[in-house]
Amino acid sequence: MPIERYNAAEAESRWQKVWDERGIFATPNTNLSKKYYVLEMFPYPSGRIHMGHVRNYAMGDVVARFKRATGHSVLHPMGWDAFGMPAENAAMERKVHPKAWTYQNIAAMKAQLKSMGLSLDWSRELATCDPSYYKHQQKMFLDFLRVGLVERKQSKVNWDPVDQTVLANEQVIDGRGWRSGAPVEQRELTQWFFAITKFAQPLLAALETLDRWPEKVRLMQKNWIGRSEGLLVRFALDPKTTPDGESELEIFTTRPDTLFGAKFMALSPDHPLAQAAAKKNPALAEFIAECKRHGTAQEIIDKAEKLGFDTGIKAVHPFDPSWTLPVYVANFILMDYGTGAIFGCPAHDQRDLDFVNKYGLGVTPVVCPPEQAPRSFVITNTAYEGDGRMINSRFLDGMTPAQAREDVARRLENEKRGDRPVAQRQVNYRLRDWGISRQRYWGCPIPVIHCAACGVVPVLEKDLPVTLPEDVTFDRPGNPLDHHPTWKNVSCPQCGGPGRRETDTMDTFVDSSWYFVRFTDPKNAAEPDDPKIADAWMPVDQYIGGIEHAILHLLYSRFFTRAMKQTGHVGIDEPFAGLFTQGMVVHETYSRQNGDWVSPAEVTIELEGETRRARLSTTNEPIVIGPIEKMSKSKRNTVDPDEIISAYGADVARWFMLSDSPPDRDVEWTERGVQGAARFVQRLWRLVGEAGEIGHGAPAARPAQFSPPALALRKATHKALANVGDAVEKLHFNVCVAHIYEFANTLNEVIGDADSEDGSVATDFTWAMREAADVLVQLFAPMMPHLAEECWATLGHDTLVAQAPWPAVERNLLIEDTITLPVQVNGRKRAEVIVPRDAANAQIEAAVLALDAVQKALDGKSPKKVIVVPQRIVNVVA
């Protein structure tokens, strides 16, 4: 009987409806002893999903469905990272309200996601722009404020001149705003900060415990936090050369061992001593002003030449009162790292070397590389930053730099000036506090009120949430909240006098720093916001998303979770136990002769011998095939998931996304690959149909005995089951796909053999065939759930495969009675030998040496040694 083609379009919407009606993916907050929380990074509602989303959510869905089948209570929710600039841009460009624009986009994208057949619990859907979401965020802000994790301080900030808002350090990439791409300027503003630096050490230390995170991400965070251990050293200043009120200069160094190589001191232009000295020195004041002028744009700082100005002040060397060092103001010293002052040792620091070479201050090497004679060791243009032995350093001579560092630290710690030690050990971090104030409308309002009498006053908890006004205008630059005629005018909660509402909103990265906790609380919970429920679900067992969030989102979320713990919102430290960073979806680029990009949909590819040629489908104009790049609107090399799904079905899109490349690498979207996936869908459909027919009459009870062909089939079935299960656990979806292909090929051969035998089929074989068909369907069900349901139904099941438990692997079927061992002679394969599984090594050795091929390879020589690796290989050494 011919089998009809599988109609994806019809079947997919039908099964989606069944899943929906039966509510099988809704997760109750009960029975959490075996819980599994799988989460994909939630999308920004830009309006349409792209192939990156398809890849991300396909992976998460495989994990969710697999874990559900293996008996876990699975939480797999979806929501919307809904605040942000694009909504305001749309408002400015198209006169749509950001809220309307956002919710339209959410509706459109939700429909797209639904068409993918994802096993999501939509009852927990959330949008961060919803007051019922951000009221919790405002509450947490106030809790953080109370315990000192939120601070208000004046500081130099990164100002994005295009978006007219402040950016966090993490949001400045190559000196440009992460969103606008405009060169970032430095401005001095009073801003709200999350005190992420208070957790610098725990955030760093806990990276060691995140053993299910990619090494790369942990390293990136480690470098970003940037811990360095060093010494704070107080240098006395020569009073004759020093402005009134100043008597010493404190510096931070990680290389106290090089103290005898010091040639100068350098101050940041913002350093108080520099400012004090500038008051009496107009030339110095001008130099500092010049530094600041140059310092407005990050790009200029990056390229600036090292410049210094001698203040005339002299600092006294801590080990020699007669040795003084000139104090410079230098443009490359940062005020907000260490103390904003350094001592310069040119021999062993490239920047310092460049500086002394410019100003002629001399070089004395103090660390001599191994196997180099101290007398002949000279530094000219390249500083030596390696290890060795101390030279020219008095009592340190002969020590290693590590020993010298310890010796210097101990001596200066024990020496007092005034009532304090001259030096103390200090740990410094590169990490800066997280500035969250944004001068924008479409974000979470910061719930404080400014009062002339009382200062900054928190909004009362009963007045939360502070909601955004809807009647705002976007017809001029700046913050629409600030322009609003009445919104900011409120009375002070403390004194009742006139107050002004804070008009800054929070960085949208705050919204995404805790959404994973919010999902644990279903809307209809008896006790909303019960920390016990959050703790029962948290941490996220498997988090999946792009590597681009390695620092920003993932570090903020780690901080936020700790802050939530400190304020009693959760009981855990780390939000994501397992993290997987998937690769990008890439595609060939196409362009016309004049350089205009052309989308793949407009191009026809032809093969001319070995070379592929592209033409514009409409006019036959020749098209240049460009490099394979990340799908982007600007290069127009995108493929619309909607079009793929309507042409081939969601299962095909999902399958191809999972099949071609390892999930952490980039995958190239190709038409050929999609067609291959589509062919395989039809092949599986036919194969399951045929296997189902053979297995149709099988007895319900499992036969006591299996004939050799039936046993062989069962072995293949259980091997596939074990292999696919292992591969899914490791998220090796491409390997998983390969094993499914392999099993499908085997099953196809077995069916072919059974057909050719023509006649009645033994019942044990029909039973094994039915088992094989069931298992095959279950194996691909997490990846192609619609096809799987359709196949499952044709196999006569009245249950849903989405709810079927994962079959148990019968381990005894994986063990072979006889094994084929490869035989090597001197490491080169010469033969194979078939031996019983439990054969003794001596027995195997004898069998191997009797082989003709082995004797021939030995060529009359007698073997020196025979290495038998049980179950693996035999190697004869001659």
Added chain:
RNA sequence: GCCCGUGUGGCGGAAUGGCAGACGCAAUCGACUCAAAAUCGAUCGCCGCAAGGCAUGGGGGUUCGACUCCCUCCACGGGCACCA
């Protein structure tokens, strides 16, 4: 500049220190067809008629045995970048 990762057929890639190239894509030949598509069968790392040899970026090392471990060089990709 510093740190990290990657390198395997025409392509994507597989391989607890144990048969390199599973599986897929592409290609070639054949069957079916009036023809095409679909489907099915065969071939498919390189050299060689073959026997055999050579092959996991290059070179060296450890090992009975190395894609896998170590050293070194090269290429590509990524992160950080006046952080003292």
